[in-house]
Amino acid sequence: MDVSPNEGTLASVLVACGRLGVVRTGKAVHGWHLKREREMRLIVWNAVLGMYAKCEKLDLARRVFDGLLARDIVSWTVMLSGLVNCRRPSEALELFNEMQTSGVKPDKVVLSTVLSACASLGALESGRWVHEYIERKGIEWDVHVGTSLVDMYAKCGYLESSLSVFHKMPVKNVSSWNALINGFALHGHGREALEYFDRMVASGLRPNEVTFIIVLGACCHTGLVQEGLLLFESMKNVYNLSPWEEHYGCMVDLLGRAGLIQEAYGLIKVMPMTPDVFTWGALLSACQAHGRVDFSQQILRHVHELESSGSGVYVLLSNVFAVSDRWTDVKRVRGLLSEKGLRKEPGSSVIEVNGKTSEFIVGQKSHQDMDEICTMISILMKQIHLEGL
Ligand SMILES: *[C@@H]1O[C@H](CO)[C@@H](O)[C@H](O)[C@H]1NC(C)=O
Secondary structure, three states, rough: OOOOOOOHHHHHHHHHHHHHHHOOOOOOOHHHHHOOOOOHHHHHHHHHHHHHHHHOHHHHHHHHHOOOHHHHHHHHHHHHHHHHHHHHHHHHHHHHHHHHHOOOOHHHHHHHHEEEEEEEEOOOOHHHHHHHHHHHHOOOOOOHHHHHHHHHHHOOOOOOHHHHHHHHHOOOOOHHHHHHHHHHHHHOOHHHHHHHHHHHHHHHOOOOHHHHHHHHHHHHOOOOHHHHHHHHHHHHHHOOOOOOOOHHHHHHHHHOOOOHHHHHHHHHOOOOOOOOHHHHHHHHHHHOOOOOHHHHHHHHOOOHHHHOOOOOHHHHHHHHHHHOHHHHOOEEEEOOHHHOOOOOOOEEEEEOOEEEEEEOOOOOOOOOOOHHHHHHHHHHHHHHHHHHH
């Protein structure tokens, strides 16, 4: 450029860096500008923030954010949605608490972002607070806000609240229906999920790929094999959608759980993409559940093909063999695992009780009420056995 760039230029360049995810160039623009102008205007700072957030460099974004002398609604929005997108919802909620004392009033975008943080944490109290805030301030219910509320209540397990918000929404789109149907599916109400799927179609909306991931998942967890097969067919033939890897994965899982191992394996063989770790994992779990070690061994022969797919397959395979006392095979698979330096990401789950969030990580027993929790789990397990479930 042969003229000197102004704030607009810099903001545009930073947006480009963010979209491309080139944090080095973004940093260079940031630094270049710092050297030239002592006082950057907020529009450029917000663009710097946005660039770091898009590049998923949240700690850099946070440093910039904390250093700002003044913050407007854009700064807060960028920082909050960055945290939510990078799966750091509890930090997002903390930041939202700070925002409330900052004098900047949250708008619809901020509230939707906060609701999705609540949804992923199961933070019902904060979610309810946002709901009341929306009512109190008379904030208009657009599709976005309404859907976020439906999703929040659904994921927190409050299906009735979810439904009542859903019915109050003046305008709904496919995403709103998906959030509701997903709520039923997540909490084991497969039939209701399918019922609302039918209602959605009857209302004239066309289901999208995400809808099918949700309803196929619902079939899978409720053991609705025929319904699942019909839906999978209709996805291709009626709605003209090409199944993604996730849809094949769901179907493999569905067939496998029903003991139709051969059919599940057949589907893996015809799928147009390379099956990922979850798809193989579903098949292997099915082999394990139905005692088909012969099949697992057949899959082991393909192991070299799976190398790129991560550690989950190896762990599962070794579990399959461990169950059937084939310890030499276990050692072989575990050996493969450590040779490749693969490590399994620990699973975790989060819940809010009385306004306090607790995170549980697989294998960690650091929660202060661990003894009580374990006692309660064993009582529940006994009851489940008594009920013959
Ligand atoms: C539904 O509406 C919201 C808000 O306008 C939008 O973000 C979303 O993409 C829409 N969903 C679909 C499937 O069109």
